Amino acid sequence: MLVDSHCHLDRLDYKEKHNDIADVINKAKDKGITHLLSVCVTLDDYPAMAEMIKPFPQVSSTCGVHPLYKEAVMDEDLLLEYASAEKVVAIGETGLDFFYSPETKEWQIDAFRRQIRVAKKLKKPLIIHTRGARQDTLDILREEGAEEVGGVLHCFTESIEMAEEAMKMGFYVSVSGIVTFKNAKELQSVIKAIPLDRLLVETDSPYLAPVPHRGQENEPAFTHDVAMFVAELKGVTYEELAEITTKNYFNLFKGAKQ
Numbered sequence: 001m002l003v004d005s006h007c008h009l010d011r012l013d014y015k016e017k018h019n020d021i022a023d024v025i026n027k028a029k030d031k032g033i034t035h036l037l038s039v040c041v042t043l044d045d046y047p048a049m050a051e052m053i054k055p056f057p058q059v060s061s062t063c064g065v066h067p068l069y070k071e072a073v074m075d076e077d078l079l080l081e082y083a084s085a086e087k088v089v090a091i092g093e094t095g096l097d098f099f100y101s102p103e104t105k106e107w108q109i110d111a112f113r114r115q116i117r118v119a120k121k122l123k124k125p126l127i128i129h130t131r132g133a134r135q136d137t138l139d140i141l142r143e144e145g146a147e148e149v150g151g152v153l154h155c156f157t158e159s160i161e162m163a164e165e166a167m168k169m170g171f172y173v174s175v176s177g178i179v180t181f182k183n184a185k186e187l188q189s190v191i192k193a194i195p196l197d198r199l200l201v202e203t204d205s206p207y208l209a210p211v212p213h214r215g216q217e218n219e220p221a222f223t224h225d226v227a228m229f230v231a232e233l234k235g236v237t238y239e240e241l242a243e244i245t246t247k248n249y250f251n252l253f254k255g256a257k258q
Contacts, residue, residue: 002033002227002242003249004220005174006093006127006154006202009038009059010049013206013217021052025059028220032242035249035256036220037202039093039127039154040064042072046082053087060256061085062127064092064115067108068101074111079118089255091119092127093154096140099132109140116144119151125252126151128171134162141169152252155204160190167198172252174200177210177218180229188233196234196244200252201226 009021018024028036036059040046046063053059063083065074083091094115096108119126128151130137141147150170155178156163163173173194179187191199201223203210209218210225231241250258 001246002031002201002223003035003037003246004028004033004203004205004223005037005152005200005245005249006039006176007036007205007220008041008207009036009205009220010045010052011206012219017217017219021056024219025056028223031221031224033220033223034058035060035246035258037062037089037249037253037256041066041093042069043075043078043082044072050082050085050087057257060089060253061087062090062092063088064094064127065111066093067095067097067104067112067129070101070104070107074114076114076118079115080121083118083122083124086255088124089253090125090127090151091115091122092151093129094126095129096133096137097129097131098136102132109136112140113144116141116146119149120145123149124255125149128153129155130158130162134158138162138165141166141171150252152200154202155208156190157187158190160193163190163194167194172198172200172248174202175226175230176202176204177208177213177222177226179233180211180226181214191230192233196236196241197248199230199245200249201230201241201245
């Protein structure tokens, strides 16, 4: 049993690569991936995504506004309404990205703070995107009391120091296919140092396909390849890695259906 802790099912290629969402889920199941977390990046996208995954109990969802979508609506009341749904197990993805969009820093910080407050109201964990904003991300999490709900730093590519500070606040670290890349030696050393009981694995589909699928659209079935690589990196069996990361997932996202 393995979980893809972060994918964007509403953004996969249903014209050429997959017949429909059931096809995606079945391909993942064939590789032992039995649960998926479909992550929302704008409130406008949420209703259609919620309808798409509704028939599938093995798919949970999130609701939030990504830091690179300034044109999206960030309506706190609407987020609270959408995220109250039983199938929504987390708020996000939210966070800060000053690498790609430093010019929207003030908007990002405001949207991030408001989403943390919604998470605390609903007692649901946070999915954090952070790039080029290590200290600001940690500071805002502390200032807003995010340790009350915890969460995960998804698609982690930052320092061990940042991971350690986040873990002190009850956060997990999620590993994507980036860790399999040839130029990811520094990230590999960071992941080696993070305790197994704080790790999740993900694809971030349709982005960042792992080796040996580089150049293809990513999909939840490829969580298997990420987990195989991480298991070898950590010096454990695939089965042990799968068991521990799955347990971590359901410990964090308590609303997810096993």
